[in-house]
Amino acid sequence: MGLTKVKVVVKSLETGIGKEVELIVDTGSVFAWISRSVLEELGVKPRRVRQFKTIDGRVVTREIGVVTIKYEDYEGDVEVVFAEKGDAQVLGVTTLETLGLEVDPVTGKLKYIGHLAL
Numbered sequence: 515m516g517l518t519k520v521k522v523v524v525k526s527l528e529t530g531i532g533k534e535v536e537l538i539v540d541t542g543s544v545f546a547w548i549s550r551s552v553l554e555e556l557g558v559k560p561r562r563v564r565q566f567k568t569i570d571g572r573v574v575t576r577e578i579g580v581v582t583i584k585y586e587d588y589e590g591d592v593e594v595v596f597a598e599k600g601d602a603q604v605l606g607v608t609t610l611e612t613l614g615l616e617v618d619p620v621t622g623k624l625k626y627i628g629h630l631a632l
Contacts, residue, residue, distance in 0.1 A: 518622045520605060524548055525582040527591065529557035532582075535603065539617055539624065543606035546583065547597040553579060560596060576601075588613040588626065 518539040525532035535552060560577035567573055577596040582589060583605075590612035597603055610616060615624045 518617055518624070520585060520624060522605065523584040524552065524556065524594075525584070526553075526556040526558045527580055527582060528559055531556045532584075537603050537605040539610070540602070540604040541607050541610070541617060543604050544608050545578070545593055545595045545606045546581075546609045547595040547601055547604045547606070548581070549601075549603055550577075550596040550598060553581070553594065553596055556581070558594070558596075564595075566595075574598075583609055583613070585613055585615065585624065588615060 519536055520539060521534055521536050523532045523534050533552060533556060535548060558579045558581055560579050562578050563575060564578055565573050565575050576598065578593050579596065580591055581594045582591050592609045592612050614626055614629045616627050618625045
């Protein structure tokens with residue numbers, strides 16, 4: 515299966531300003547990562563700083579904020595990483611679960627599965 519890319523609307527909770535962005539769906543990533551320039555353009559404010567271990571073993575420090583992400587008819591508020599130059603823009607598993615979505619392995623598209631009370 516190849517990469518799954520989706521267009522979502524990212525909206526600032528602070529300003530209400532939104533913008534469509536294309537993200538790679540990465541079920542191995544916990545968070546959504548969106549470029550700092552996009553988040554700053556929308557007026558998203560960092561709330562905390564976290565460290566992340568990369569696939570090659572490096573530790574990187576990034577700011578975290580909260581945004582609303584909308585994909586088709588599905589919308590939710592999620593933590594987002596302020597991606598720096600060289601970071602991929604991705605839609606992680608927490609966002610998928612918040613929106614009630616999963617990647618269909620046959621089509622490579624996102625499909626609604628609902629929310630699980632686990």
